[in-house]
Structures are given as structure tokens and as C-alpha cells.
Amino acid sequence: MIKEGNPIIQTHYTADPTVLVHNQTVYLYTGHDDPPEGVDDYHMQDWLCFSSNDLVHWTEHPSPLKATDFQWASGDAYASKVVEYQGRFYWFVSVTHAGGPYKAIGLAVSDNPTGPFKDARGSALVTHDMLPATDNDKANLDPTVLIDEDGRAYLFWGNGQCYFAELNSDLTGLASPITVVDLPGFAEGAHIHKRNGIYYLSYGYGYPEKVAYAMSRNIQGPWEFKGILNEIAGNCATNRPAIIEFKGLDYFFYHNGALPGGGSHRRSVCVDRLFYDDNGAIRRVIMTTEGVQCE
Known part of the structure; x- marks a missing residue:
């Protein structure tokens, strides 16, 4: 028997959520943990898509994208971000570049939020050799994107170090140099959003990972560290x-x-x-098994 509440998807192991609201429907895109029996390691080769009108009842759609849909990638469907822009849907992903072991950021596009999605470039958007000097082969993990009110788009990502760049007007290339964002305890898992003129950059903090966040009035920073948003997730290090x-x-x-x-x-x-409190700071999230209740 499947119970209501958390976790919200109980038919698959899912990870690294990215969420899009479109036409009063929530689209949830997740990684897909699928290690073989007896294997305790990451095995993620495709992404999954679910939709809901109430955050309680979810419809599963066919997998809209897999890592090897990028012909230049060898596999590994890591954390991602989907945004809507000028009537199309853009999916920024982290995969392993062919020949590895370096991770790279790819971009897929679709006319429909449930896909199918196709490689928008035929090559990686960000490769290891584009970064400030680093020997971390996982540096290009966990992209997150914000489309600002003026239509300009910004990309954050990283592992062990947070990187930042502006995207060009069609989202398929970088419009600025890659710079480093100084955030205390940054591990990975960046997420950027904006509310009432304030930018919020939340991320995996330390290890095992809590979630911390910083705030700014400018997408370029400086960022004010605000502390822990939630504690370590149960039975999970990330x-x-x-x-x-x-x-x-x-x-x-x-x-x-x-x-x-x-x-x-x-x-x-x-x-x-x-x-949020009256000053825009996020109140601490209390994780529950009940999750969201249908009203």
C-alpha cells in the first residue's frame, strides 16, 4: 500500500528535484537512482518527469531525457534545472563527458514541459577546461538557472566551489566570464530563486549535507550568508x-x-x-513525513 505524504514519489527512487510551474501545473523533474541489486553506488542514466495540480497526487510521464541523448556524453544523469523561456523549455543538466572522468553541463530543449527533449547545441555548454584552474573532475555539477525580469539569464553550478556566469540571449552559450561565488561550506546542489526583489542562493552545505542559503539584492552579489535552511536529510548524505x-x-x-x-x-x-519572515529571510524548514496536505 502506498501512503500519502513524503516521499511524494514512491514508485521509483528519485533525487535532485527541479520544479517548474506552468499553466497552474507543477512539473517535477528528478534524477533516477537505479543501482543494480547489491550495488551501493550512484547509477543514474535518465531523468524522470511527474506533474501535479495539487502537490499531493502525481502523474508520471515517460522519461523525457537520458544522459546518452547527448552524443558527446558517456552517461551519468546528475542534478539538473528546467526553466521556461520564450515559450520553450530548457533543461540544463550535468553528465560525464565522453572519455571522462570530467563532468560537463549540457542543455536540452523541448516545446513541451513533458518532452521529449533534444540536445540544443550538439556539444557541452560548460566543459572542465573552461573553469578557473581546478583538479576536481566533479566541478561541473548541479546547474541552476534564473531568468530575471529583464529577460537576462544566469547560471550557477559547482561541486566544492560555486561558479557563476551570465547566459546569452538564447540560453545556448555564456555571455560572461565564469567567476567564483564565495559561499561558506559550499558542497554542491545549488538552487537560485528570486522573490520580492531578493535573490536567494541555497545549496548543500558541508558533509553530510545540510541546506544553507545566502541572500542578495544583486544577482552579481555580494551574498549575505543567512545560515541553515534545513538539517541533514534522513538516511542520506546529500x-x-x-x-x-x-x-x-x-x-x-x-x-x-x-x-x-x-x-x-x-x-x-x-x-x-x-x-518567509517580514524581512524576506526564510524561516527554517521542518521536514515532516506528512508533506503537503490536499486542501
Whole structure:
């Protein structure tokens, strides 16, 4: 019997949520933890897509994208971000570049939020050799993108170090040099959003990962560290936040290892309410098994 509440997807192991609101429907895109029996390691080769009108009942759609849909990639479907822009849907992903071991950021595009998505460039958007000097082959992990009110688009990503660049007007290339964002305890799992003129940059903090966040009035920074947004997710060493507003309320998506057989390599996406104080700071999220209730 499948119970309502968290985790919200109980038919698959899911991880690294990215969430899009389109036409009063929430589209949830996740990584897909699928290690073989007896293997306790990352095995992620495609992404999954679900939709909901109430955040309680979810419809699964056919997998809209897999890592090897990028002919220049060898596999590994890591954390990602989907945005809507000028009537199309752009999916920024992290995969392993062919020949490895370096990770790279790719971009796929579709006319429909449920796909199918196709490689928008035929080559990686960000490769290891484009970064400030680093020997971290996982540096190009976990892209997140913000389309600002003026139409300009910005990309944040990284592992062990947070990187930042502006995207060009069609989102298919970089319009600025890659710079480093100085954030305390930055591990990975960046997520950028904006509310009432304030930019919020949340991310996996330390290890095992809590989620911390910083605020700024300017997308270029400086960023003011605000502290811990939520604590370590149960039975799981990693985390990756996603924050949305839907029907006038705010929500926080994350993953844990709560499903039977779950853990750091068999994760599960959850959602809870999120609240801001009068100054715009985020109140601490209390993770629950109940999740969002259908009203």
C-alpha cells in the first residue's frame, strides 16, 4: 500500500528535484537512482518527469531525457534545472563527458514541459577546461538557472566551489566570464530563486549535507550568508533543494533516503511548506513525513 505524504514519489527512487510551474501545473523533474541489486553506488542514466495540480497526487510521464541523448556524453544523469523561456523549455543538466572522468553541463530543449527533449547545441555548454584552474573532475555539477525580469539569464553550478556566469540571449552559450561565488561550506546542489526583489542562493552545505542559503539584492552579489535552511536529510548524505511558489504558497523540495531500501544512492523526493519572515529571510524548514496536505 502506498501512503500519502513524503516521499511524494514512491514508485521509483528519485533525487535532485527541479520544479517548474506552468499553466497552474507543477512539473517535477528528478534524477533516477537505479543501482543494480547489491550495488551501493550512484547509477543514474535518465531523468524522470511527474506533474501535479495539487502537490499531493502525481502523474508520471515517460522519461523525457537520458544522459546518452547527448552524443558527446558517456552517461551519468546528475542534478539538473528546467526553466521556461520564450515559450520553450530548457533543461540544463550535468553528465560525464565522453572519455571522462570530467563532468560537463549540457542543455536540452523541448516545446513541451513533458518532452521529449533534444540536445540544443550538439556539444557541452560548460566543459572542465573552461573553469578557473581546478583538479576536481566533479566541478561541473548541479546547474541552476534564473531568468530575471529583464529577460537576462544566469547560471550557477559547482561541486566544492560555486561558479557563476551570465547566459546569452538564447540560453545556448555564456555571455560572461565564469567567476567564483564565495559561499561558506559550499558542497554542491545549488538552487537560485528570486522573490520580492531578493535573490536567494541555497545549496548543500558541508558533509553530510545540510541546506544553507545566502541572500542578495544583486544577482552579481555580494551574498549575505543567512545560515541553515534545513538539517541533514534522513538516511542520506546529500541534498539538493528546489523552491517554488504555487497558488500563493511557498514550497521546499528536497530528497532523503526514507523509502524501504533507501539511502544515499537510493533517494526519494519530498516536499514541505516553506515560510518567509517580514524581512524576506526564510524561516527554517521542518521536514515532516506528512508533506503537503490536499486542501
